[in-house]
Amino acid sequence: MEPMVSLEGRTIVVTGAGQGIGRAITDLAVGLGANVVGIDLNQDTLLAAMETxxxxxxxxxxxxVVDAELAARTVDGAVERFGAIHGLVNNAGITRPAMIEKMTTKQWQDVIDVHLTGTFHWLQAVGRHMVERAKAGDTDGGAIVNISSDAGRKGAVGQINYAAAKAGLMGMTMTAAREWGKYNIRTNSVCFGVVETPMTEVVRGEKFRDGMLAQIPLGRWSTPEEVVRTVCFLLSDGxxxxxxxHLAVNGGFHISL
Structure with missing residues (x-):
C-alpha cells in the first residue's frame, strides 16, 4: 500500500521558509520526497534553514513576497531546474499590533501588503504555471495552501490589520478553488491557533498565557512540527x-460548523 502522504518527486514553493512554520513545512516536505523553493526576506535565517x-x-x-517580479522570476527558475512546480504554500506573514484607534496607516498597509498582496502575487505566478501545464495536457494539476488563522474567523484584539488580512486569505482561497478546479488545481486554507513561533511570543507570555490556554480545549500550544503535517497532507494526493x-488546526481554539 502506498503511503497516504507522499510528496515524492514534487516541487513545492514555500514563502516565509526561514523560520517557524515555514521552516517546519520545508523540512517535512523534503523529508516526504519533495524539492523545495524557499523564499524569505531574511537571508541569514533562510540560508541557515536550507544548509541542513x-x-x-x-x-x-x-x-x-510583495515583489511581483521576484515571484515570476522564481517560478521560471524553479521550472528550469526541477521541470515543474506542483505545490505552493503561502506562509509568509508579519504582525504590526495596535488598537484600532491608534493604528497607523503604515501598520495597516504593511500587514495587508505581506498577507494579501504578497499571497496574490505568488498565487498568480505559480497558478499561471499550473494552468499552462494543464492546458498543455498535464493532468497532474497542483495544490496550493494559504496559511490563514483563527484571527480571520473570530477577530483579534489589537490586530485588526492581521484579522482582516487572514479573513481575506480565505476569500482568495475559495475564489482560486472555483476558478482553477477545472485544471485539477486544489486550493485550501489552514487556520492555525497558537503555534510556538516568534510571532506568538506575546500571547504565550505571562500576561496572557492562562487566559489563552483556558480557551483551548486541548489545553496546550502546538509546535510548528505538529501543525505542518496537515499542510503537507493538503499538498499530497491524500x-x-x-x-x-478552511481547515482548522488549533486544538479546538475556534470550533464551528
Whole structure:
C-alpha cells in the first residue's frame, strides 16, 4: 500500500521558509520526497534553514513576497531546474499590533501588503504555471495552501490589520478553488491557533498565557512540527478531493460548523 502522504518527486514553493512554520513545512516536505523553493526576506535565517537539507533539492530565494517580479522570476527558475512546480504554500506573514484607534496607516498597509498582496502575487505566478501545464495536457494539476488563522474567523484584539488580512486569505482561497478546479488545481486554507513561533511570543507570555490556554480545549500550544503535517497532507494526493476548504488546526481554539 502506498503511503497516504507522499510528496515524492514534487516541487513545492514555500514563502516565509526561514523560520517557524515555514521552516517546519520545508523540512517535512523534503523529508516526504519533495524539492523545495524557499523564499524569505531574511537571508541569514533562510540560508541557515536550507544548509541542513540536501542542496540538490532546495533553492533558497532571498527577497520580499510583495515583489511581483521576484515571484515570476522564481517560478521560471524553479521550472528550469526541477521541470515543474506542483505545490505552493503561502506562509509568509508579519504582525504590526495596535488598537484600532491608534493604528497607523503604515501598520495597516504593511500587514495587508505581506498577507494579501504578497499571497496574490505568488498565487498568480505559480497558478499561471499550473494552468499552462494543464492546458498543455498535464493532468497532474497542483495544490496550493494559504496559511490563514483563527484571527480571520473570530477577530483579534489589537490586530485588526492581521484579522482582516487572514479573513481575506480565505476569500482568495475559495475564489482560486472555483476558478482553477477545472485544471485539477486544489486550493485550501489552514487556520492555525497558537503555534510556538516568534510571532506568538506575546500571547504565550505571562500576561496572557492562562487566559489563552483556558480557551483551548486541548489545553496546550502546538509546535510548528505538529501543525505542518496537515499542510503537507493538503499538498499530497491524500487530499485529492479537497478544495476550497478552511481547515482548522488549533486544538479546538475556534470550533464551528
Amino acid at each position: 537539507l540536501p542542496s540538490e533539492r532546495v533553492i533558497p530565494v532571498v527577497g520580499s 487530499a485529492s478531493y479537497i478544495t476550497g476548504q
